[in-house]
Amino acid sequence: MSKTSTAVDWRESRRQFARTAIVEAAWAAVREEGLGALSLRDLASRAGITTPTVYAYFESKNAIYDAMFGQAATDFANRLAEPYDTDDPREVLVGSLRRFVGFCTADVARYQLLFQRTIPGFEPSPESYEPAVQALGGSRDLLTLNGVSDARHLDMWTALVTGLVDQQISNDPGGDRWVCLADEFVTMFLTHCQSPTRPARRSSPPRRTGDKP
Amino acid sequence: MSKTSTAVDWRESRRQFARTAIVEAAWAAVREEGLGALSLRDLASRAGITTPTVYAYFESKNAIYDAMFGQAATDFANRLAEPYDTDDPREVLVGSLRRFVGFCTADVARYQLLFQRTIPGFEPSPESYEPAVQALGGSRDLLTLNGVSDARHLDMWTALVTGLVDQQISNDPGGDRWVCLADEFVTMFLTHCQSPTRPARRSSPPRRTGDKP
DNA sequence: GTCTATAGCTGGATAGAC
DNA sequence: GTCTATCCAGCTATAGAC
Numbered sequence: 001m002s003k004t005s006t007a008v009d010w011r012e013s014r015r016q017f018a019r020t021a022i023v024e025a026a027w028a029a030v031r032e033e034g035l036g037a038l039s040l041r042d043l044a045s046r047a048g049i050t051t052p053t054v055y056a057y058f059e060s061k062n063a064i065y066d067a068m069f070g071q072a073a074t075d076f077a078n079r080l081a082e083p084y085d086t087d088d089p090r091e092v093l094v095g096s097l098r099r100f101v102g103f104c105t106a107d108v109a110r111y112q113l114l115f116q117r118t119i120p121g122f123e124p125s126p127e128s129y130e131p132a133v134q135a136l137g138g139s140r141d142l143l144t145l146n147g148v149s150d151a152r153h154l155d156m157w158t159a160l161v162t163g164l165v166d167q168q169i170s171n172d173p174g175g176d177r178w179v180c181l182a183d184e185f186v187t188m189f190l191t192h193c194q195s196p197t198r199p200a201r202r203s204s205p206p207r208r209t210g211d212k213p
Numbered sequence: 214m215s216k217t218s219t220a221v222d223w224r225e226s227r228r229q230f231a232r233t234a235i236v237e238a239a240w241a242a243v244r245e246e247g248l249g250a251l252s253l254r255d256l257a258s259r260a261g262i263t264t265p266t267v268y269a270y271f272e273s274k275n276a277i278y279d280a281m282f283g284q285a286a287t288d289f290a291n292r293l294a295e296p297y298d299t300d301d302p303r304e305v306l307v308g309s310l311r312r313f314v315g316f317c318t319a320d321v322a323r324y325q326l327l328f329q330r331t332i333p334g335f336e337p338s339p340e341s342y343e344p345a346v347q348a349l350g351g352s353r354d355l356l357t358l359n360g361v362s363d364a365r366h367l368d369m370w371t372a373l374v375t376g377l378v379d380q381q382i383s384n385d386p387g388g389d390r391w392v393c394l395a396d397e398f399v400t401m402f403l404t405h406c407q408s409p410t411r412p413a414r415r416s417s418p419p420r421r422t423g424d425k426p
Numbered sequence: 427g428t429c430t431a432t433a434g435c436t437g438g439a440t441a442g443a444c
Numbered sequence: 445g446t447c448t449a450t451c452c453a454g455c456t457a458t459a460g461a462c
Contacts (some may be wrong), residue, residue, distance in 0.1 A: 001370050018445095040438065052440075053446055061438065117383070118331045122248050152394060155380065156401070158389055162383075165306055167368065168349020170375075171331070181365060188369070188405035195404075209308060231427095253456065266428055267456075274456070 005025040019057050022047050023067050032069075038064075062122050065113070070128030072110045077135035078105050089145040090190060095180045096142055097161060104165045105179070110201045111169065115162070117165060160185060235260050236280050241280075243322040249332060250381050251277075275335050278326070284358030285323045290348035292316050302358040303403065310374060310395045311354055317378045318392070324382065328375070361406045373398060 025047035030038050042063060044051045058064045079099055084092045104111040112118055114132065136158075143149070143157055164185060168178040238260035243251050253274060257264045271277045292312055298303045317324040325331055327345065345369070349371075356370060377398060381391040 036331070037333050039436080050447060051438085052448090055439070056445055100437080112331075115383075116329065116331075118249070118325075118329075120250050151395065155391060156394055156398065157400075158384075159376035159380040159394070160373065161376070162379045163372035163374070166375045166379055167372040168414055170328075171371075178368060181372070185369065187402060189406075190399035192404065209337065211281075252454080254454085263429060264456085268457070269427055411436090 016121070019067070022049075023064065023071060026064055026068055027109070028114075031107065035109045035112045050176060063121060065122045066128050067123050069113055069124040070131070072114050073124075073128060073131040073135075076088060076114065077131040077138075080135045081139055085124050087144070090186065093146055093190075094183050094186045096139060097164070097186065098137055098179065100139075100161055101165050101168055101179050101182065105173070107170055108169055108173065109164070115165075128141060133141060146193075148190070150193070153193050160189060218316045218348060228270070232280065233329060235262075235267060235270055236277065236284060238390070239277055240322070240373070243326075248325045271380050272330055278332060278335045279341050280337050282326055282331065284342040285327050286348075288339060289316060289327065290344040290351075293326050293348045293351055303356070304350065306355050306359055306403075307396050307399045309352060310377070311392065313352075313374055314381055314392050316393065318381055318386070320381055321386065328378075329342040359403060359406075361403070362368075363406070370402065 022043070026038060026043050029043050029046055033042065040051050040054055047054075047060050054064075058067065080096060080103075082099075084162060085094050086095070104115070115124075139157075139161075140154060144153060144174070148154070148157070164182065168175075168181050172178065197208070235256070239251060239256050239257055242256050246255065251274070253267055256277070257267050260267075267277075270285070271280065285393050291314075293309060295312075299305060307410060314367075317328070330336075352370075356367060361370070363369070377391050377395065381388075385391065387389050
């Protein structure tokens, strides 16, 4: 009688609740101490439990990092997938860029976990990683709507976006010195992509400009 | 008789030699184990000495990081200051971009130490940091030669450069998927900066594109 | 300056009572 | 599942002989 499916579900939901509570404590810890400085003692203390109890829900420290990664990737995908209040492809692109930068700057530890590989022995599991690639595919679709489909241009766009985020976080955390350049960035980028002069070759005539090719 | 200035210089140079040997061992260690995984035991072992001997030359682990930072910053500045075999400002700009990316991708640990703040308790001393700012000032001069002096455009350039490096290191280490876009990046950037349409205001009419401003 | 030896601490992870 | 108690490994840094 005790093993009805509802009882099982209830137990499972209780377990998930405890797991998310631990992950929340982990986020608080890394935001305060730094992403790489997460310790299970501190984490357990913040969650109001003891170290062994953590191992009742996660099999290792990296499993906690993986849960954090999965949650961050899901949040990231959901944020980018929210509807935009305009249909103009260019404005949507600008909005997505602002969202991207806003998401990253809102939580630096989360940004480091998601986009920089700074933790020595950790690599995210495919399940946790999947939402992130899905979200990046969405931004690829956005570029297609703007008439950008060349592989080189897609790579240029990703470099542009990550550079914007990186500078904003590194040199003006909490400010908007680079965020406010989003619109101008999109103008520059789309103008270039729609330019009739197609530089398919790589600056061929004046070779050797001073470096290894 | 033993305290002549030449004898002092000789002792001092011996000391500097030992210091650089330790720093070299440190570089080998971080390249192999990761920047954050540097341990004094491993470092001493690689240098052929013991842990206490390290403390005869550096007062702490962070002092070693600082020496590494200073050396990396100096190498960085020297690399960017090398002469270019052309006088065309645009080609020099492309060359400097390639040098920058090449320098960063040649040693990822060095890049992380110089440009990413990933080590918990470490911050470089002003003496070690100074060559880096000097080098960045040089690239500012390069932009001036290309007719770019607007503060917004300078910020866009730094974002562009760091984004290029970041993507190259993160998604194609050892390759040239983004490096080979350097020339096209410069074309896009300079074309935009020389464009007569000055967007001094921030996309004023179609405000609220979907996000917090 | 260089060593042996070790202090002092913190980390992840486990055993076993309850 | 949760705890107390503990193991064991690794770290930075120091003491003191030579």
